[in-house]
Amino acid sequence: MKKPKSVKDDFNLVVENAFDFFQKSLEEFDKEPKYSVIHFHAAVELIMKARLLWEHWTLIITRPETANLKSFRSGDFQSVSIKDAKARLESIVQDGLSKAEYECFLRLSDHRNRMVHFYHPGNTGNKSELEKIVAEQCLAWHHVSRIFERWNEQFQSYKKEIAKIDKVMHEHRKYLKAKFGALAEDIKKAEDRGISLSICPSCGFKSFGEDADNTPILDFECLVCKARETGLMVDCPECGEQNKLIGEPWHKCNKCSHEIDENDVHVFLTKDFVYDKHDLGRSIVAHCEECDGYEMVVHVNNIWICSQCFTKYDSEEVGQCDWCGSLSTGNIEDSYFMGCAVCEGKSGWDNDKDD
Ligand SMILES: [Zn+2]
Ligand SMILES: [Zn+2]
Ligand SMILES: [Zn+2]
Ligand SMILES: [Zn+2]
Numbered sequence: 001m002k003k004p005k006s007v008k009d010d011f012n013l014v015v016e017n018a019f020d021f022f023q024k025s026l027e028e029f030d031k032e033p034k035y036s037v038i039h040f041h042a043a044v045e046l047i048m049k050a051r052l053l054w055e056h057w058t059l060i061i062t063r064p065e066t067a068n069l070k071s072f073r074s075g076d077f078q079s080v081s082i083k084d085a086k087a088r089l090e091s092i093v094q095d096g097l098s099k100a101e102y103e104c105f106l107r108l109s110d111h112r113n114r115m116v117h118f119y120h121p122g123n124t125g126n127k128s129e130l131e132k133i134v135a136e137q138c139l140a141w142h143h144v145s146r147i148f149e150r151w152n153e154q155f156q157s158y159k160k161e162i163a164k165i166d167k168v169m170h171e172h173r174k175y176l177k178a179k180f181g182a183l184a185e186d187i188k189k190a191e192d193r194g195i196s197l198s199i200c201p202s203c204g205f206k207s208f209g210e211d212a213d214n215t216p217i218l219d220f221e222c223l224v225c226k227a228r229e230t231g232l233m234v235d236c237p238e239c240g241e242q243n244k245l246i247g248e249p250w251h252k253c254n255k256c257s258h259e260i261d262e263n264d265v266h267v268f269l270t271k272d273f274v275y276d277k278h279d280l281g282r283s284i285v286a287h288c289e290e291c292d293g294y295e296m297v298v299h300v301n302n303i304w305i306c307s308q309c310f311t312k313y314d315s316e317e318v319g320q321c322d323w324c325g326s327l328s329t330g331n332i333e334d335s336y337f338m339g340c341a342v343c344e345g346k347s348g349w350d351n352d353k354d355d
Contacts, residue, residue, distance in 0.1 A: 011053050011154070018046035019161045025137075026168045029175070033130055034115050040137055041112040044105055047144060048085035054154050055093050060085075082109055095151070098309060099290060100228065101143045108140055127178075134175040135203060135225035141169045142202035142227065173204050180205045180224050187223060201246075202227035214301050216269070217312070220246065230310040234268045236260060247310060262296065266307040269298040286318045287341035289330025294342055297329055304329065323349075 021043035029036040052059040058067040062078040071077050080088065082105050090096035097105070111133060148155045148162055155162070187197065190209050200208035203225035210231070211219040218231035229247040236243055241255035249262040273284050284299040291309035297318070298305060304313040311329075319332045321340035328340035339345030 010057060011050055014046055014050040014053055015155070015158060018043045018050065019158070019165065021046065022165045023168065026165075026172055029134070029172065033133060036137075037108075037111050037115050037133060040140070041108045044108060044140060044144060045082055045085070047147070048082060048089070049079060051095070051151055051154060052080070052085060052088055052093065059088055059092060082106065097147070099311065101147065104136070104140050104143050107136055111136070131176060131179045134172060135179075138169065138173060138176070138203045138225050139227050141165070170204065176203055176205065176224055180207060183207065183223050190223065200225060200227055201229075214303070217300060217303060217305060218244070218246075230305070230312060232265060232269075232305070232310065234260065234265055237264050237267065245310075249307060249310070262293070262308040266296060266298065269300055269305070269307060283327055286313075286327035286329055289328070289341045292341055295326070297327075321345075 021039045025036045025039035025043060028039070049060045057069075057072055058064040060079050061067045061072065062080055062084065067077070082102075086097050086102050145162065145166065148158070187207060191197065195209045195211055197206050198208045198210065199206055200222040203222060205222075205224045207223040207225075208227070209221050209223060211221075212233075216233040218233065220229040220231060221227070231244060231246040232249075234243055234245055234249075235241065236253040236256060236258055237260075238258040239253065239256040241253055243251055243254055243260060245251050245260065245265070249260060249265040251260045252258070253260055270284065285295040286297040286299075286304060287294055288296045288306040288309060288311065290311040291306060293306055293308040296306050296308045297311075297313060298307060299318075302315070304315070304318050305311070306313075313329045317329050318327055319335075320326070321328050321332055321343060322336035323339055323345040324343040326340070326342070328335070328342065330341050332340050335345060337345050337347050339348055344351075
């Protein structure tokens, strides 16, 4: 999509500002962790704003109805928080944040607010608090990097800047070395329990524990930075090779290079299910509230898991939509009127009729 030049200029300025804040934040961590927290948070917030700005400049203003281009250009407006940005990305841009991304960014906001409005133990050089901050920054950068891949259309011309911050982030991990060392015993215990450890994609230490008690579902958690991922063991539909997918379905088969995607995962997870003609209402697929995936959530080992976004749901979180009759995750209490993850209920139907 081609953008008019002025919007692109604004977008670029915001993104450049974000990278500047990332850089500063990492540089000043040693001497002024307080500013590091504030600036890192600002950088993440700016990336969200840039994405909204790409869509339309009024979207980054707290109350778009008061938007005025002149005050926008002079920076005289109140801009959205991460919370508002999340809601707008979801409802307007239809390209929202995952639960894990949002929760991680909210924790950054919380640290930042405590630094600015109150007092934060990390600022007085409290070592374990500082480690917590670095761990969260590593995790946030891990999420931001994924977001850049997802928003490739918008951020593709920033590959160099992204790589640069990535490098500094690797350096930044040195603050977690002591924590990793202190966990030696826990790591040994985990290994004794049969949990295998691999390199954590977020902090880079060999502390990413893989719990395979519930295969094909895998649960990962990093002992150092607490990064969590859900994975799946899935056979390649082309060659049968077993592949370990971490956090997302898109993966090139280790053996034949087939590009595995969400539909392959869905087919694999439902392969043993046979519909019972005496029980036609029984279903093992539901719609996903998190990614809006149509029938992407599959019932596996007493858990419901989405083939597209790997979000897990308990049985209580899955129910039948009173309007369209299909199974859906998310809030379906008012589904007759409000609909479910994939339908708009009676109210949507009535609106359509009026058009
Ligand atoms: Zn980690
Ligand atoms: Zn294959
Ligand atoms: Zn999903
Ligand atoms: Zn429905």
